[in-house]
Amino acid sequence: MTSGTSPLEFNAAKYSQGELCIEQMPLSKIADSVGTPAYVYSKSYLTEQYQLLTNALAQTPHRIHYSVKANSNLAILALFKSLGAGFDIVSAGELSRVLAVGGDPESVIFSGVGKSTEEINFALKAGIGCFNVESRSELLRIMAQAELLGRIANVAIRVNPNVDAKTHPYIATGLKENKFGVTKDEALALYLLAAEHPAINLTGIDCHIGSQINEAEPLLQALTSVLELRDALERHGIELEHIDIGGGFGVRYQDESPLDIEAWGASVGQILGGRDLQLRIEPGRFLTANAGVLLTRVEYLKASDEPENKNFAVVDAAMNDLLRPSLYQAWHEVLPVRQSSDAQTLEWDIVGPICESGDFLAKQRSLALAEEDLVAVLSIGAYGAVLASNYNTRGRAPEVLVDGSEFKVVRRRETIQDQLRLELEQADH
Numbered sequence: 001m002t003s004g005t006s007p008l009e010f011n012a013a014k015y016s017q018g019e020l021c022i023e024q025m026p027l028s029k030i031a032d033s034v035g036t037p038a039y040v041y042s043k044s045y046l047t048e049q050y051q052l053l054t055n056a057l058a059q060t061p062h063r064i065h066y067s068v069k070a071n072s073n074l075a076i077l078a079l080f081k082s083l084g085a086g087f088d089i090v091s092a093g094e095l096s097r098v099l100a101v102g103g104d105p106e107s108v109i110f111s112g113v114g115k116s117t118e119e120i121n122f123a124l125k126a127g128i129g130c131f132n133v134e135s136r137s138e139l140l141r142i143m144a145q146a147e148l149l150g151r152i153a154n155v156a157i158r159v160n161p162n163v164d165a166k167t168h169p170y171i172a173t174g175l176k177e178n179k180f181g182v183t184k185d186e187a188l189a190l191y192l193l194a195a196e197h198p199a200i201n202l203t204g205i206d207c208h209i210g211s212q213i214n215e216a217e218p219l220l221q222a223l224t225s226v227l228e229l230r231d232a233l234e235r236h237g238i239e240l241e242h243i244d245i246g247g248g249f250g251v252r253y254q255d256e257s258p259l260d261i262e263a264w265g266a267s268v269g270q271i272l273g274g275r276d277l278q279l280r281i282e283p284g285r286f287l288t289a290n291a292g293v294l295l296t297r298v299e300y301l302k303a304s305d306e307p308e309n310k311n312f313a314v315v316d317a318a319m320n321d322l323l324r325p326s327l328y329q330a331w332h333e334v335l336p337v338r339q340s341s342d343a344q345t346l347e348w349d350i351v352g353p354i355c356e357s358g359d360f361l362a363k364q365r366s367l368a369l370a371e372e373d374l375v376a377v378l379s380i381g382a383y384g385a386v387l388a389s390n391y392n393t394r395g396r397a398p399e400v401l402v403d404g405s406e407f408k409v410v411r412r413r414e415t416i417q418d419q420l421r422l423e424l425e426q427a428d429h
């Protein structure tokens with residue numbers, strides 16, 4: 001960490017009387033009740049992040065479409081719905097989740113490069129607010145299906161503004177080399193094509209240049225680029241109601257200087273100044289990342305006698321519960337749930353029980369650890385539980401939502417019966 005920065009300053013988890021808590025709830029109590037590993041989220045933190053964005057855009061007509069893929073738990077969707085959010089989805093499954101919490105289909109934007117015919121039909125019948133179209137072939141498919149079903153499809157074309165989001169290559173999406181969207185020239189051609197079609201209602205332009213973007217500059221460049229296209233379309237007689245600049249707003253995990261959301265909001269207001277246009281954004285990580293921790297227990301300590309060798313703390317959470325460290329070399333803070341410890345402070349690699357050397361949650365962390373201690377892996381509210389798998393036939397961990405001094409299990413722990421069912425129910429077993 002650089003000097004003066006503590007992850008506790010920007011995280012939902014805080015120490016109170018030596019005990020790590022989410023809101024007023026000690027994490028040890030949650031572990032006693034639901035066991036470990038478990039994902040624990042703060043309702044008030046989620047609410048405050050949403051309010052930060054709303055405030056930053058107070059001067060701009062806007063709509064926030066929560067990116068469901070960041071954390072798709074129904075309780076979290078219901079919370080954002082209650083705060084006034086719409087949704088950005090990337091699959092029919094995510095649409096089903098939104099509908100399951102009574103979300104208004106009109107508030108739904110459907111993104112993604114590979115929408116199947118079934119998914120398009122499901123979304124058309126549900127009456128979603130907008131398809132973010134990523135290719136000519138997809139546009140043709142949506143036209144055909146809308147016509148067949150006698151529906152009107154609201155459409156925005158996703159342009160790739162060729163802006164470098166300056167983020168990890170796996171989560172940069174706005175460069176020519178990425179698979180997302182179409183070039184501005186192709187977009188113009190697609191708008192002209194779609195404008196002729198009776199089953200298509202052109203409502204906006206879309207872009208999304210990447211994730212974990214910590215500088216305003218690329219986001220503003222993308223906005224300006226999209227606005228130019230909008231003006232060009234207007235000269236062709238195509239009037240649009242909204243521009244969607246996607247998500248990607250960065251957060252702090254370690255010592256990053258995060259995006260100044262207030263300053264970004266002010267610049268957006270200036271760029272859009274006075275235009276009769278609705279701004280849409282699709283934040284995921286910004287709203288949820290620092291709202292949650294992964295609670296886990298130390299199973300075994302494997303300390304080495306030789307100083308050049310590593311010390312391993314084997315915990316009961318693994319890469320199947322939190323893939324980000326293995327997938328992106330992502331850094332997550334690890335803190336003891338109880339601050340005081342008699343144990344000696346050593347440098348530990350925090351690893352899981354999975355049979356892969358890539359199964360680690362954190363490396364080289366100075367911690368005073370004893371077996372059976374509880375530790376919390378911070379900042380796991382986005383792209384944590386949603387990336388969980390059953391690798392090694394591990395059941396997926398429960399999710400818990402804390403509200404003040406109470407908590408609720410919002411997804412129970414997956415049992416072995418849950419996992420075996422899909423195979424046992426096949427007749428020849």
Ligand SMILES: *Cc1c(COP(=O)(O)O)cnc(C)c1O
Pocket residue numbers: 067069070088090111112208210211212246247248249282283284285286382
């Ligand atoms: C993933 C994604 C988002 C959300 O990204 P965050 O970095 O979590 O804000 C928004 N829009 C689209 C199209 C996405 O694919």
